[in-house]
Structures are given as structure tokens and as C-alpha cells.
Amino acid sequence: xxxxxxxxxxxxxxxxxxxxxxxxxxxxxxxxxxxxxxxxxxxxxxxxxxxxxxxxxxxxxxxxxxxxxxxxxxxxxxxxxxxxxxxxxxxxxxxxxxxxxxxxxxxxxxxxxxxxxxxxxxxxxxxxxxxxxxxxxxxxxxxxxxxxxxxxxxxxxxxxxxxxxxxxxxxxxxxxxxxxxxxxxxxxxxxxxxxxxxxxxxxxxxxxxxxxxxxxxxxxxxxxxxxxxxxxxxxxxxxxxxxxxxxxxxxxxxxxxxxxxxxxxxxxx
Ligand SMILES: Nc1ncnc2c1ncn2[C@@H]1O[C@H](COP(=O)(O)OP(=O)(O)OP(=O)(O)O)[C@@H](O)[C@H]1O
Ligand SMILES: [Mg+2]
Numbered sequence: 136x137x138x139x140x141x142x143x144x145x146x147x148x149x150x151x152x153x154x155x156x157x158x159x160x161x162x163x164x165x166x167x168x169x170x171x172x173x174x175x176x177x178x179x180x181x182x183x184x185x186x187x188x189x190x191x192x193x194x195x196x197x198x199x200x201x202x203x204x205x206x207x208x209x210x211x212x213x214x215x216x217x218x219x220x221x222x223x224x225x226x227x228x229x230x231x232x233x234x235x236x237x238x239x240x241x242x243x244x245x246x247x248x249x250x251x252x253x254x255x256x257x258x259x260x261x262x263x264x265x266x267x268x269x270x271x272x273x274x275x276x277x278x279x280x281x282x283x284x285x286x287x288x289x290x291x292x293x294x295x296x297x298x299x300x301x302x303x304x305x306x307x308x309x310x311x312x313x314x315x316x317x318x319x320x321x322x323x324x325x326x327x328x329x330x331x332x333x334x335x336x337x338x339x340x341x342x343x344x345x346x347x348x349x350x351x352x353x354x355x356x357x358x359x360x361x362x363x364x365x366x367x368x369x370x371x372x373x374x375x376x377x378x379x380x381x382x383x384x385x386x387x388x389x390x391x392x393x394x395x396x397x398x399x400x401x402x403x404x
Contacts, residue, residue: 149319150213150340151303151335152178152201157210159181159196170196173209173362186394195231195337197251199362201229201337214303222351224252229300229309231339233292235280241267241291242276248298260300266294269324271317285312293321297328306338310345323377330373345399347390348380355396373382 160167166293169191179380186194199205200212203219212219214226235244242263249259267273270290280288289312296304309316326349329336340346344352353367367389371380380386 140190151180151182151215152176152337153211153213154201155211155213155225157197157200157212158208159193159200159205160208169360169395171200172362174361174363176354176363178335178337181335182352183329183336183350184338184352185350185356186337186356187341187343187346187397188354188361189397190333190360191359192356193359193361194356195307197335198228198307198339202226202305207329225302227296227299227304229289229292229304229306230295231307231311233280233285233329234290235288235291237280240277240279241283244280244291247299250293252299254299262298262300266297270294270321279317286314286317289313292319294362300332302332302334304334304336306336308339308341311341318342318345319377325349326375343390344381344392346393347386348375348377352395353389355393365392367392 154174154176157171158169159171160169162215174197180181186197188194191313196205200207201214201219201225203222206324213387214223238248239247245263245266246259248254248255250264267276270293272287274296275283275287280291287310293306293309296306310321313321318383322345328334329349336347336349347369350369355364355367356362357364369385369389
């Protein structure tokens, strides 16, 4: 059954991620590009925030600044109250393009996370097995990245990001290369993981349905320079069901608002 009772806004809880007046301008020989301008965002503990916006509006840049991989030109980003000034290890990151080591097989790529963090080997191996099964990679444990499809590579990348059960998970279009059925399965699985672990998730996606189905808030961004156009609450409760939730009038209403906003930017879904 789909619950439609509004939940207390997660922003009232301790912010896990706080972005204040963020501006990111890239300078190169070809000139200056302002990717993000005046971004203010606060993400509460256990929130699932989706970000949608046209191509080139700075979504990946925003995630990279939160992860400490790209520097803010001005403004600030805090993670659990501490200023982000360099790469952060206390997060999980699924990149837009699966960044796998070509010489390591599926299992080796997933377990890289455990090696980097000095995790207990037996525990990490058990968790890797669970994730491999969950993402339908069973039978490919020994395969090298070039022997996998783009979608399978992305699933390996997802397993690696989830291995250490991160407190904050940043996902940049993680399911873009998957076929519709696998994407649906991954959406359901991600929703389950989020519910069960209380992980704070920020997901960038081009799919309006995915954005609304998974999130408790959806951020819609404008074309470059990326600004936040609107933040929509998704009062659908945590008990979501792929079939019935998408028929819920609240879901339909919010999705069509997101589409309208994106349509106004000539992006669409
Ligand atoms: N390292 C960089 N150096 C120079 N310009 C950059 C760099 N990274 C991103 N940009 C520019 O910043 C803008 C935002 O890029 P970004 O990758 O964040 O967009 P996006 O919203 O993730 O797009 P997409 O949906 O296509 O992935 C683009 O104009 C891009 O060219
Ligand atoms: Mg991107």
C-alpha cells in the first residue's frame, strides 16, 4: 500500500551536507565557464535528494564539490559540520562513467574499496558476494571490465560504492546505461538499501520518474550557470511500491511539475 501522509521535512534534522552560496567557475585557455552560481542547499540526515536538470547545468560539478574532488570558487560546503577542502573518504561515490581498474576483475574492483579502507577481509568478501548477487553480476566475478557491458560496469561501480556502507552516498546518473528492467530492479534495491541503512543519498538523474520515485525531495536546476529553480517535497512516505506509487496522484502531480520545469529549460526527460 502506498502511504501518502506527509512526513516531517528532513531538513529539520541535523544537516549532513550544507552548501552555502556556492559558485564554481572553470578557467581555461578557451575562457571562463561558470558552472554553478549561488547554490544553497541543506541535506538532512537520512534524506534522499534527487537532482534533475539539463545537460551541462553543473550537476556533476555539484557532487564533485561535495566530495571534495572539485574546488569551490566561492562559497562553502560542509559535510557533517566540517568544511570540505579535499577528497573525502567518508562518502560513497558512483561516478557518471564507471571508473574501474582495467586490470582488476569484478571482485577485485569491488574489493578495492575494502583494501583502501583497511576493512575486515572476511566481512568485505561476504558483503561483496551479497552485492554481486543483488546487482545480477553472479557468474562474472572473474571478468575484466572490458569484458562487461556499460551497464554491468556501472553495476560494479555501484557495488564498490556500497561496500563500506557509507553514511553519505553520492550518485551521478548511476543507472543511465542500464536497460529498463535492470534499472527498475536497481531502483527498488536502492530504495530498500536507503530505507534499511538510513544512508543519506544525493542522486543525479535524467529520469523524472526515477527522481520522484526514490526521493523525499527533488531539486530542479536551471541551464548553465546552474542555479536551483525549485525544490519539491515528495510526501509519499517511505513505503513505496514501484507499481502503485507511480499511479499515486501525488507522484503524478510532482512528476508533471518537474517535467514542466525541465520543459521550460528545453531539456525534457
Ligand atoms: N574540469 C572542467 N574544466 C572546465 N570546464 C568544466 C569542467 N568540468 C565541467 N566543466 C563545465 O562545467 C559545466 C557543467 O558541467 P557538469 O559536468 O557539471 O554538467 P552536468 O549537469 O553534469 O551535465 P550532464 O547532464 O551532461 O552530465 C559544463 O559547461 C562543463 O563544460
Ligand atoms: Mg554530469
